Amino acid sequence: NAGVTQTPKFQVLKTGQSMTLQCAQDMNHEYMSWYRQDPGMGLRLIHYSVGAGITDQGEVPNGYNVSRSTTEDFPLRLLSAAPSQTSVYFCASSYSFGDSDDEQYFGPGTRLTVT
Amino acid sequence: AQKITQTQPGMFVQEKEAVTLDCTYDTSDPSYGLFWYKQPSSGEMIFLIYQGSYDQQNATEGRYSLNFQKARKSANLVISASQLGDSAMYFCAMSPSGTYKYIFGTGTRLKVLA
Numbered sequence: 001n002a003g004v005t006q007t008p009k010f011q012v013l014k015t016g017q018s019m020t021l022q023c024a025q026d027m028n029h030e031y032m033s034w035y036r037q038d039p040g041m042g043l044r045l046i047h048y049s050v051g052a053g054i055t056d057q058g059e060v061p062n063g064y065n066v067s068r069s070t071t072e073d074f075p076l077r078l079l080s081a082a083p084s085q086t087s088v089y090f091c092a093s094s095y096s097f098g099d100s101d102d103e104q105y106f107g108p109g110t111r112l113t114v115t
Numbered sequence: 116a117q118k119i120t121q122t123q124p125g126m127f128v129q130e131k132e133a134v135t136l137d138c139t140y141d142t143s144d145p146s147y148g149l150f151w152y153k154q155p156s157s158g159e160m161i162f163l164i165y166q167g168s169y170d171q172q173n174a175t176e177g178r179y180s181l182n183f184q185k186a187r188k189s190a191n192l193v194i195s196a197s198q199l200g201d202s203a204m205y206f207c208a209m210s211p212s213g214t215y216k217y218i219f220g221t222g223t224r225l226k227v228l229a
Contacts, residue, residue: 033217042119042206043219050215058216090160097215103150104217106160 001026006091006107013081013114021076021110023091031094032074033104036060036087043090049074050097081114088112117142119207121220128197129228135182136192136223138207146212149190151181154204154222163205166190197227 007022025032033048035058045058049068063085065077074093078085088111092104118141128134140149151163166174166181174181182191194201207220 031215035219040124040221042121042221043208045216045218048215056215059218088158092160097210097212103162103165104160105162106152109158 003027004091004093004105004107006089006110008110009108011110011112013078013112015081015083015114017081019078019081021078021089021091021112023074023076023107024072025074025093025105026072027093027095027105028071029093029095029105030071031097031104032068033058033092034064034066034074034076035090035092036085037090037109038087046076046089078112083114086112086114117144117209117211117214117216117218119209119218119220121207121223123223124221125224125226127226127228128194130199131196133193133195134197134225136194136205136207136225138190138192138220140188140190140207140209142188142209142211144211144213148210148212149181149183150208150210150217151179151190151192152206152208153201154206156203160206164192194225199227199229201225202227 004025034046035043047066049055091107094104120139147168149166153161164176164179178195180193204222206222
């Protein structure tokens with residue numbers, strides 16, 4: 001199993017550009033999520049999905065869109081990049097939501113810089 | 116409000132000593148999970164240990180144990196016999212069952228000294 005994969009690893013965008021961060025998992029996990037990690041702020045939930053066709057907002061959803069057309073894929077779209085979106089982005093998945101010893105598996109992260 | 120608080124931004128510990136990393140949480144959900152993750156300088160997130168809110172016993176995984184005090188709403192991570200490879204950022208997280216949202220603390224950076 002490849003686990004959770006994310007592409008790209010690094011990206012530089014200009015203000016106003018749009019892009020999609022890719023996330024895929026091959027573990028047949030129902031729950032997937034996107035986080036951003038900023039210094040001193042831990043991981044903050046952007047969007048999550050409990051299954052194909054079902055998504056919802058997390059703590060910091062503004063400026064981001066998601067969709068989940070398949071169990072495997074959960075792309076994150078930046079609609080119009082802003083310098084405040086400079087961050088490290090993590091995708092994660094788990095078989096279900098954590099009411100058991102069902103930990104999240106994290107991708108390697110994408111380091112995004114918006115100039 | 117659902118919240119995780121980690122009050123120690125940084126900690127030092129001597130190699131082979133034990134260290135406790137603090138985590139307090141706030142939730143009104145009666146059912147929740149508590150997790151600890153390790154993030155080395157290479158950046159990946161590594162799952163360490165899980166505790167369910169209804170578990171009677173404290174969770175243990177090798178050198179890691181979770182000191183769960185439900186009345187105090189604390190879920191401290193204890194690392195025994197620290198190793199140089201334990202130097203990393205450690206995050207506490209919670210999963211209130213009614214929300215489908217994992218909540219993370221701001222992390223504690225641990226440095227193990229030789």
